[in-house]
Amino acid sequence: MLKNKSIAVYFMVFIFIPTSLILLALLAFDSLISSRFMFKANKAEIQSATLSKINTIETKIQPAKTLAIALAEVMNGFTSYDEDYLDFLLEKFVSSNVDVVGMSITFKPFEYNRNTGFKSLYCYQEATDNGHVYIKDRIGPQYMFMDWYQIPIESQTPHWSEPYIETRSQTLIVTYSQLFYKKTKNGRQIAGVVTADLSLDWLANIMKDIKITKSSYAVLLSPEGVFLTHPEPDMAMNESLFSQAELRGDPQLRSIAKKMTAGETGLETIKRDAYFQKAQMSYAPIALNNWSIGILTPQNEVFGDVVYMFVIAVVLTIVGVVLLFVTVFAVSHSLTKPITVLAGITKEIAKGNLDLKLPRLSSTREITLLTQSFQQMTTNLKAHIEQLTKTTAENERIESELYIARNIQQDMLPSVFPPYPDNPYFDIFAAIKPAKEVGGDLYDFYLIDENHLYFVIGDVSGKGVPASLFMAVTKTLLKAKSGPDISPEKIFQMVNDELAANNDNSMFVTLFLGVLNLETGVITYSNAGHNLPVIITKKGTVKFIEPLDGLVLGIMPGVSYKRAMLKLNPGDRLFLYTDGVPEAQSPNQNFFGNNKMISAIEKNINLPSKELTMAMLNDVDDFSKGEQADDITIMIIDFMKLKK
């Protein structure tokens, strides 16, 4: 899928996208963790604030209970009562705590003494310019109908009253009632209640202090759910959470009110509040006197931090992603740009424009190396091509010259066959097959006079141009030195002296030279290291002539040669050849050899000379499988009839 797309795409797919995904995943994960953490922290904070407030309140309230219980214990020890002493006690107790603004000892009917139906001693604190004073007082029989008397007496358990406004002082107080007993014959019986009045004027301030978030606030509920404190002063002591729930038609508020008055602890999200849309409400009971405290924190303020953090994270992530995108893009572009440039220029070079200089691209090390290598390659290529062009031109020139040389050489050797068609006494056929364009084999023949045929066959050492030059010189010298009445060995002597004179290269030539007397059929010949010719008789025998040795021509001057004679009968043929025939090699390096040559002649003996020659050449070619190592020459002289 990515084949042939830009590196930029590659980068995008494999670097940018995964990285962005990772960033987003991190963002999501981070938000999740932080929000969880924040909620937990907030919750903990709310709960801790709640508990701390509860603690404070309890600490403030506790003294009322403690004092009442202590005084009740004292009362439990009396069997009879002394009014003055009781007043004294009351004053002592009330003065011991500034928040306990009054205490009473209230007797059940006739418990004070048999004669007294109603007795309630009271002591209260009053603030003056000089500090507090303590005032003795009595409560009238109406106490019988008061909650602080009736409820504990009837339930026989201690009782915290509902907060109420004390008529005399017009302050909000709450009263704790503790039963006291009198010993009887059977045990004990309830004698009355000791009460302690606790001022609650500190309450509102304490409750105002609660500030978890900017706009959070706290409420205090009485055991009945009445707002003891509320940010709206009008609500305090007038409304209850239940009435609010009714007003708003919010069942959740109602259930919370129930839970709170039941003494439960919890943290809930409530929907609508007078002040804000959603809020967290944390509530807990004040165990001491069954009040409960509720702290409201607006959702958006709790969440505010989290949202704030999330927004920042998102913004940073987006910025990061954008930066990443830009960076990846820029990087990939900076990488591809030099490559593209390089590719473009290389294309031009490939078209053949080798003179183009590659630009100096400052880029990564790899690309710089690439550019340098390309430049190097181009320079080398150019040099090679120049060299090749020169060489090719040279080769073409040489080839054409060789071709010309071949033609010249061919023109040197008699090539018209039959050479003397009107001559009834003899015929000659010769064929030469050079190994290269030009060769070192030679043959020649001509009628010296009307009765004598001069013929020669030879082989220069080597092949190709050097041999062909030597061959040309040799052939020319031979013809020049030959003539009527000059014997073959004399010709060799003269030609050898000439050849050896200017021969530094140690080249030499093998030759067989003969003169055929047409009147007798006798051939006078000399041999200079050449392969022995073969006589093919009219009868059909094939055999080598008698050996005659002599040094090859051209090595050193002053060499003498021998002469011999052989007789041809009419119908006989003389088969001459160069060593290209017997020394032809097969691909597995076997030699054709003299025996095979003789056999081949015998095989084709009935063929006329031309056909015989061609057949021989074919045999050799087949044998060497076309790989010709040396020049091959065959010349056949047909002696047909004696000249009379």
Next chain:
Amino acid sequence: MEIAVDNKNDLTVLKLTGRMDAVTSSNFDKQVTELIGKHQVKLVVNMQNLEYISSAGLRSILAATKKLRAEQGDMVFCNLQGHVAEVFQISGLTALFKISDSEDKAVNEFN
């Protein structure tokens, strides 16, 4: 073609194995040039294992002999056989070169 070089006293014996043609004769040329450079100009060439020699090979031998004789040295051939012996015979080089039957006799030629 392989050329085994052996030193006997102040002579060098070259034993040729294989074929001496246009390609391999250049090795022979190099070898001789090297020996001449070391002033080893008395060479015995043992052709016991030489199966074939072409005209190029003969040229190499001729050239080598010329060079050695110019340095007051010489080349003696021994153990010619088969095709090589024939070629030497036919080309008349047996008259030109010093040829012995055995390596020992060839060595003696120098004394």
